[in-house]
Amino acid sequence: MKNFKQLDLVDEIISLDDQRRSTQTNMDNIAAEANSAAKQIGDFMRNGKKEEAEVLKAKTGTWKEDIKNFGEQLGAIEEALQQKLVLLPNLPHHTVPVGLTPDDNEIVLEHGDKPVLADNAMPHWELAAKYNLIDFELGVKITGAGFPVYKNKGAKLQRALINYFIDEAEKAGYSEVVVPLLVNEASGFGTGQLPDKEGQMYFVGLDNLFLIPTAEVPITNLYRDVILKADEVPVKNCGYTPCFRREAGSYGAHVRGLNRLHQFDKVEIVQVEHPDKSYETLEKMSLHVQGLLQKLGLPYRVLRLCGGDMGFASALTYDMETWSAAQQRWLEVSSVSNFETFQSNRLKLRFRNAEGKTQLAHTLNGSALALPRIVATLLENNQTENGIKVPEVLVPYTKFDWIN
RNA sequence: GGAGAGGUGUCUGAGUGGUCGAAAGAGCACGCCUGGAAAGUGUGUAUACGCCAAAAGUGUAUCGAGGGUUCGAAUCCCUCCCUCUCCGCCA
Known part of the structure; x- marks a missing residue:
């Protein structure tokens, strides 16, 4: 169960839906009468039967009135229904552990050995300063806390990781897209950030646009109002974007250095999948992410989030965590995450099924990967007396194998 | 930012008050034709919601969005949004 305590809400929704249906039936019936009368009037006029036409015309007044009234009622009911519907979180998958806090998350697996560091090992923010990789103060000057400036090999490492992740995603069949970093309200609604997480996004008021908190928003919204042909499913996209998050209210020891930023880089993978295959696909996406961590040589674990820790829109979420050896x-x-039809319902994202009927698709996405904490653990875990060893898979991208 | 043009189905594109969910063509699907294909030919080809146990069927809505005029609107009027062209500015 998600942390969802409003069971009355469901009853209200059902009752509103009943009202919606009966009101529409009433309205449709009257509209049907009015339409056929209008046709008859047309016939009469053409055949010169003016009196008959006038008689019929006189009757249309009350219909018009009724249609208008029912229409207003229907509009009000639909709006009320929509407002309630939007408050309904996604239904958790049956494998989601019951629980309210991160302590209730299930550890699915743990992979790799935690490195044992020397006593004088440094956390990544000290390493970043020592090797002149990241300048946090400079970021404060030009923007504020949480907007680091990457320099020298630190900057190169960023680009290397981005390119590496994109290349790996393409090898796995995802086709790359470059998307806008500002999105409109409809896009924010489509993927479920609005109205739930309004305060999490930066908002450009002058133009009514939001800075994306994740590439999920623009990439998934590529398929808003789309009906995919049967052979176009699954859709597999990947994309690199910076991500912007206000992170209002999160300060303290755990946000030092790269641990929590307002702007960070991420490569995202997104799929639009047939409902019968979406959980199989979720596992494959999880394996893709794990593969990246393995190739980077980072110890990690996989969590299955409990209902209380899971996002509003998700039906099942795996979190991947790497072990930061210096921070322990x-x-x-x-x-x-698999969102099942939660997003597609809002997006009106459908596909044509075997019977040729339209059906809501399932949407999934995952970070593959988010850079800052990868950089943090790489720096910390790979530190030696001689400098920081760059993982072999990255060397073709960085063109250097040591940071020293 | 200034001036102009325009938004119709998967696409092109017709339609200036009734018989228009919408001509025609293309595309696509299926059939015929063919040794096979092309060509040709025939049929079909929007979405949502409602009624119905369901299918069949049927009702309503939708020609950028919202409102108005009218018995009746793709067509007339108003507001908004968007796109394109030219000029200006500019990576």
Whole structure:
């Protein structure tokens, strides 16, 4: 169960839906009468039967009135219904653990050995300063806290990771897209950020646009109001974007360095899938993310989020965390979710099924991967007396194998 | 930012008050034709919601969005949004 305590809400929704249906039936019946009368009037006029036409015309007044009234009622009911419907979180998958806090998350697996560091090992923010990789103060000057400036090999490492992740995603069959970083309200609604997480996004008031908190928003919204042909499913996209999050109210020791930023880089994978295959696909996406972590040589664990810790829109979420050896804690670096029809219902994203009928598709997405905490653990876990060893898979991208 | 043009189905594109959910063509699907294909030919080809146990069927709505005029609107009027062209500015 998600942390959902409004069971009355469901009853209200059902009752509103009943009202909606009966009101529409009434309105449709009257409209049908009025329409056929209008046709008859047309006939009469053409055949010169003016009196008959006038008689019929006189009767249309009350219909018009009734249609208008029912229409207003229907509009009000639909609006009320929509307002309630939007408050309904997604239904958790049956494998989602019951629970309210992160402590109730299920540890699915743990992979790799936690490195044992020397006594004088440093957390990544000290390493970043020592090797002149990241300048947090400079970011404060030009923007504010949480907007770091990457320099030298730190900057190169960012680009290397982005390109590496994109290449790996393409190898796995995802086709790359470059998308807008500002989205409109409809897009925010489509993927479920609005109205739920309004305060999480930066808002450009002058133009009524939101800075994206994740590439999920623009990429998934590519398929808003789309009916896919049967052979176009699944859709597999990947994309790199910076992500912007206000992170209002989260301050303290756990947000030092790269642990929590207002702007960060991420490669996202997104799929639009047939409902019968979406959970199989979720596992594959999880394996793709795990593969990246393995190739980077990072110890990680996979969590199955409990109902209370899961997002509003998700039916099942896996979080991947890497072990940050200097901080001695797990850092979330990816979140892979199946939204089933929650997003597609809002997006009106459908496909044509075997019977040729339109059906809501399932949407999924995952970080593959989010950079800052990957950088943090890479720096910390790979530190030696001689500098920081770059993972082999990245060397073709960085063109250097040591940071020193 | 200034001036103009325009938004119709998967696409092109006709339609200036009734017989228009919408001509025609293209595309697509299925059939015929063919040794096979092309060509040709025939049929079909929007979405949502409602009624119905369901299918069949049927009702309503939708020609950018919202409102108005009218017995009746793709067509007339108003407001808004968007796109394109030219000029200006500019990576």
